[in-house]
Amino acid sequence: MNWQTFDLNIPDVASATDEELEALFPELDGRWSRQTHALIKAHGATGLDLDQNWAGVPQWWACPCCLRAKVELVRMNTNGVLMAHLHEHHDHIHEYMAHRLQARYGKEWPRGIPPGTYELEHSGSVMIERFQRTLVCEECNTADAEAKSRSSRIDAYFSFRLGEIASFIKPHPNRKHDVDADQAQEIWETERSDFQQRIALADHLLEHIHQGAITRERTRGVPGWPFSYDAMAHQALMRADGAYDAIGVARDALVNRSIARDGVGASRPRTDKAGPRPTPQEVAAHDGGQYPANWVLAGPDWRCAACDRDRADILRRSRKSGRRWSGDIRPHTTYLYGPCPTSCQADAVVVAHESRFICDCCASLLGWLRSQEAGAAPRALGLTLEDMRLCSDAGPNRQHIPDLERLRTAAAAAEKVAPSITAYHGRLAVAIAPRQTYHYFLGRKPGDWAFAWREVVGRYGRMSQGETLDAARDRMRTLTSLADRLAPLDSGPTPLPSPQGSPSAEAIRAFSADVLPRINWG
Numbered sequence: 001m002n003w004q005t006f007d008l009n010i011p012d013v014a015s016a017t018d019e020e021l022e023a024l025f026p027e028l029d030g031r032w033s034r035q036t037h038a039l040i041k042a043h044g045a046t047g048l049d050l051d052q053n054w055a056g057v058p059q060w061w062a063c064p065c066c067l068r069a070k071v072e073l074v075r076m077n078t079n080g081v082l083m084a085h086l087h088e089h090h091d092h093i094h095e096y097m098a099h100r101l102q103a104r105y106g107k108e109w110p111r112g113i114p115p116g117t118y119e120l121e122h123s124g125s126v127m128i129e130r131f132q133r134t135l136v137c138e139e140c141n142t143a144d145a146e147a148k149s150r151s152s153r154i155d156a157y158f159s160f161r162l163g164e165i166a167s168f169i170k171p172h173p174n175r176k177h178d179v180d181a182d183q184a185q186e187i188w189e190t191e192r193s194d195f196q197q198r199i200a201l202a203d204h205l206l207e208h209i210h211q212g213a214i215t216r217e218r219t220r221g222v223p224g225w226p227f228s229y230d231a232m233a234h235q236a237l238m239r240a241d242g243a244y245d246a247i248g249v250a251r252d253a254l255v256n257r258s259i260a261r262d263g264v265g266a267s268r269p270r271t272d273k274a275g276p277r278p279t280p281q282e283v284a285a286h287d288g289g290q291y292p293a294n295w296v297l298a299g300p301d302w303r304c305a306a307c308d309r310d311r312a313d314i315l316r317r318s319r320k321s322g323r324r325w326s327g328d329i330r331p332h333t334t335y336l337y338g339p340c341p342t343s344c345q346a347d348a349v350v351v352a353h354e355s356r357f358i359c360d361c362c363a364s365l366l367g368w369l370r371s372q373e374a375g376a377a378p379r380a381l382g383l384t385l386e387d388m389r390l391c392s393d394a395g396p397n398r399q400h401i402p403d404l405e406r407l408r409t410a411a412a413a414a415e416k417v418a419p420s421i422t423a424y425h426g427r428l429a430v431a432i433a434p435r436q437t438y439h440y441f442l443g444r445k446p447g448d449w450a451f452a453w454r455e456v457v458g459r460y461g462r463m464s465q466g467e468t469l470d471a472a473r474d475r476m477r478t479l480t481s482l483a484d485r486l487a488p489l490d491s492g493p494t495p496l497p498s499p500q501g502s503p504s505a506e507a508i509r510a511f512s513a514d515v516l517p518r519i520n521w522g
């Protein structure tokens, strides 16, 4: 067959000038845009804090609520930093059903509710909303909150629509809106019965959930349109050596090059003084923050794999109202290096990975560096445990104090090994695919390993390209044992037929039980 060959040009964002970026991305904005430069100058700002929402819409964007243009939206903070932020305004009634379910079934309510009822919460929460989520300016978002905080009678789950906010604010260029709380209160009075109908509907749906009624069964779904342009483009890019990754890198670099974060970090210096310490009861009762399951999984004797602090050590007094402690346990992947299995020129490639639990302070070191230096190590996938130890001063019941110089060095090293890690995950995916397919066919005809094995060899074998059946079988066995070694299943090694014999019925049963389609409600 013949191929068509094209030149593919992917911009190296890091080496582009501001003017070049402006020409390349006329519908985006960032710290590189002419408008941003002009605004910094006009306001005599000493710094800039520009978020991703701002960078993602054109320079000519205007707030759909107060109708102010971007030049009227920027605001100076007290440190002389120019703030360029936009917010997603949403109807807080959306959270109502989830909160009720959480109160009744706990943090893990999606697993706790009767099977098949998740859909009611999911669709119900959207159905009761008064408006679709939308991007607004920071002042309009704040005006919604201010109107509610100034009137104790407005329900906490009520949010104002764009037109409603517009009717009770008086906008000014480059500063806060004046909020007419009486007018806001009047809108609430008018909308109150409509709001209450929505809550009544939600309560009605919640009753059905509790009773396990009106369920919707989950299936494998229908495969997406396989002949899509994107699918073809994806394949072509994967074939062009390195192009696929290069586009990902260019995209991340563009985000980093567009945003600016002079407003954070500087305001909150970290101290090496230990904060208050939780009691053992408080440690046991902690909900695990953002990662509740890990808090339970890690168990009472857990210590951070990087800084060696225990569960009591990592908790800090929370700054959020209504929360006493903050701190959580996160998964971290470490990589083992070895000689390249395909004898390429690289001295060391990733040959295995391991999952460990680390504390949130260690996990956020790279994020902290990026918050200090927009554009730092955009490709780096993570630091090593050793780097985390060396790059920060850790102590009980407080945030780590990062060492900026060492972090820079570690991040640069992490950036260097990123392609090796990506390549490893690519090899792992190739090894896991036939194992998953074996499972799939075992599910179609439970216990019939001979059928499943035939399907795997027939589908992944390259007989049409001259591979013999025996070579294909060997290759499938090699890939599967690689998958079993690198990403083991609880049930142990995959029972495949070998030249020596067929797998035992028990082995097949255990294997099937391990990967029978588990429904992920999250």
Ligand SMILES: [Zn+2]
Pocket: 063, 064, 065, 066, 067, 068, 136, 137, 138, 139, 140, 141
């Ligand atoms: Zn606005």
Ligand SMILES: [Zn+2]
Pocket: 088, 089, 090, 091, 141, 144, 159
């Ligand atoms: Zn909002």
Ligand SMILES: [Zn+2]
Pocket: 304, 305, 306, 307, 308, 309, 358, 359, 360, 361, 362, 363
């Ligand atoms: Zn740690």
